[in-house]
Amino acid sequence: ESVEVQIEDQEFTLESDNELRFEVENKNETVVLELKTGLAEIFGTELVKGKSYTFYFGAKIAVFTWQGCTLKLRGKKGISYISKETPMMFYLNCHASLEQLRVKSEKENIRGPVTMVVGPTDVGKSTLCRILLNYSARMNALGRRPIYVDLDPGQGQISIPGTVGAVMVERPAEIGECFSQAAPLVYHFGHTNMSINTTLYNTLISRMAEVIHQRMDENPRINCSGIIINTCGWVKGKGYQHLTHIALAFEVDVILVLDQERLYNELVRDMPGFVKVVLLPKSGGVVERSNKFRSESREASIREYFYGSPRNVLHPHTCEVRFSDIKVYRIGAPPIPNTLMPLDMQKTDLETKLEPVTPGLNMMHHMLALSFSTSVEEDVVRTSVAGFVCVTNVDISRQMLTLLSPQPKPLPETIYLLSDVQFMDSNS
Numbered sequence: 001e002s003v004e005v006q007i008e009d010q011e012f013t014l015e016s017d018n019e020l021r022f023e024v025e026n027k028n029e030t031v032v033l034e035l036k037t038g039l040a041e042i043f044g045t046e047l048v049k050g051k052s053y054t055f056y057f058g059a060k061i062a063v064f065t066w067q068g069c070t071l072k073l074r075g076k077k078g079i080s081y082i083s084k085e086t087p088m089m090f091y092l093n094c095h096a097s098l099e100q101l102r103v104k105s106e107k108e109n110i111r112g113p114v115t116m117v118v119g120p121t122d123v124g125k126s127t128l129c130r131i132l133l134n135y136s137a138r139m140n141a142l143g144r145r146p147i148y149v150d151l152d153p154g155q156g157q158i159s160i161p162g163t164v165g166a167v168m169v170e171r172p173a174e175i176g177e178c179f180s181q182a183a184p185l186v187y188h189f190g191h192t193n194m195s196i197n198t199t200l201y202n203t204l205i206s207r208m209a210e211v212i213h214q215r216m217d218e219n220p221r222i223n224c225s226g227i228i229i230n231t232c233g234w235v236k237g238k239g240y241q242h243l244t245h246i247a248l249a250f251e252v253d254v255i256l257v258l259d260q261e262r263l264y265n266e267l268v269r270d271m272p273g274f275v276k277v278v279l280l281p282k283s284g285g286v287v288e289r290s291n292k293f294r295s296e297s298r299e300a301s302i303r304e305y306f307y308g309s310p311r312n313v314l315h316p317h318t319c320e321v322r323f324s325d326i327k328v329y330r331i332g333a334p335p336i337p338n339t340l341m342p343l344d345m346q347k348t349d350l351e352t353k354l355e356p357v358t359p360g361l362n363m364m365h366h367m368l369a370l371s372f373s374t375s376v377e378e379d380v381v382r383t384s385v386a387g388f389v390c391v392t393n394v395d396i397s398r399q400m401l402t403l404l405s406p407q408p409k410p411l412p413e414t415i416y417l418l419s420d421v422q423f424m425d426s427n428s
């Protein structure tokens, strides 16, 4: 048992190019940060002087300053320290290069830079994406509108775990929050581990790239701002093949490789010459996360989908539907032995097959995605989803499902896609 100590306000003076790193390590603990003098930013979002920023359990933060600043930190907390060694100058240079490509694309009326960030787990891929997106969004006068694509279904930053998604970035993210999402483009994958259905994963990637390229073609501002793609930390074997598939599908121009020289060399070898592959150092501040932490943050992300965050509380609704009134499907049929496989069928066909699922106890605590397709006649697998509900109870005798929904509206009559991802709603 750790002894909780109430720590008084602490002041930190940072010289230029330094950062203050801290974590909120315990549940129910909060840390409040204030910028007293100078200028500072958190992962590319500028702090407002004199404003209090509250951080909650799990936050792992670096407050960086280009100019020097003083900061005040209040609350109980574990380690907090100033680092003079950061890779921020490299990251800023990346931003400057991307900005040059955007200017060029504006002039020549061609697609702006499509950038993919890759590297093993816990090297700061998401953080680098966030910094680059924030920097471009901060250039108000230029009206940049880059698209952020998150292809890691393990975390599903754009939506919930088990999905891949994209969002247009119009303004810097609020401190401690994700990028604001007017109309995210979300695809249901249904698993947090992409190795479970690689055919489906690649199918979704190709479809997403198609849809995003189309949107870019229709909007010059988005087009010249380009795309920033976050990938997952699986970079060996099949994981590497996924990376090359993503690069091909999205027609990537720039690949930023964090930390791993081997991966860098492989990509230099395998990518066509016009793709610029850049090796970047990782920040010493990036915190390794345990499997336990990852599964807790998955749960927290679904909880936030329904209940909001301390900054923005939401009130979800519960409703009941009859088994007979809901159409639930799963993507991917269980494998059949080769000898039983119809001659005209491939293993990959099975992996993207839409299979009806009869409601029952097997759905308990599972997430269901609401497809934009309303009938199986449509291309359900390659259609994006509108939102999610969670099955919080299955009543066999009454043949009823209880669903938790973020919306008070009656549930639409649509296709529901069963996810492997589960959520235990402690409030119901």
Ligand code: ATP
Binding pocket: 021, 022, 059, 060, 061, 062, 120, 121, 122, 123, 124, 125, 126, 127, 128, 155, 231, 232, 233, 283, 284, 285, 286, 287, 288
């Ligand atoms: P994965 O692929 O495993 O999901 P990742 O490579 O995308 O991880 P991030 O999510 O960017 O890694 O970073 C891991 C954690 O480290 C995050 O919680 C992030 O807030 C924190 N972090 C990143 N940079 C710093 C830093 N300079 N100082 C302190 N914490 C940091």
